[in-house]
Amino acid sequence: MCRQAAGEEGLVFRQTNSEQEMIEWIHEAIDGSSALLINPAAFTFYSMAMMDALKMYPCPMIEFHISNVHKREPMYHNSLVSPVATAVMAGCCAKWWRKDIEGPDITAGGQVFRGSISGLKPDHRKCCPSFVMINRKVSAKICRLRRSSLLPAAPWRRS
Template sequence: MKGQLVVLNGPNLNLLGKRQPEIYGRETLADIEALCRHAASELGFALDFRQSNAEHELIGWIHEARESAVGLVINPAGYTHTSIALMDALATCACPVIEVHITNIHGRESFRHHSYVSRVATGVICGCGIEGYALALRRLAILLTKAAP
């Protein structure tokens, strides 16, 4: 294994497939986890996949990832637009961080256009559906390959 990638999911993503499927699609969080596990395995990485509705828990997991992960993918969901604390935690990560959104947040309500997380993310993928997660993992693999001695 080339190391561990961490995928973190924020509030309400546990309701994917049930909550507003006309916006977020019919795929579930379990579908996203399966997609990520497959992509990580193909790329030669271990995967830690988690979801929480609690901001403090996400921050704790980011702190853990600082010690164990070579790359991090985060869909901060509603915390994207509100959490300076999440941004501050991510800013402490030495590893690359990719922000992912299932929908195009820039094509939605104006309050969703601003992301605190984007300020500290290495890259942002939005509007690609759940495939954005696989794209994020591939991007991390490329970044980590370029950084390898």
């Protein structure tokens, strides 16, 4: 639905193994997006440079991990990203984005990410670290759709 609302340019899906490139994309997102879903992979646990870039992100930002990193060895327990993220998702596995429609709805900071992680490839070995951002210019369009109740508001926001 987000794709429909946003059109070709609305959701931007990217994957890189380069920390530098990821940081450049974060800077680009700071200037030109209205929400960000990021799987920072191993950068999560050591990259202060990436954390500093993410700190400047002004809109809702979700840290996403395929595996439940908290179930893993202690070195995976201290995310540098979580303290600066709007929300954190971990351990949802890869099955949720087998098809576009299977992505879960995530609501954070008033933004609904509907099936948005579905843009990541099913083979997670190829899609980490990865990055999905919603273009700022399409967020107004998505809000309009939401108001027309295609995307229901989160339960705690209903009056």
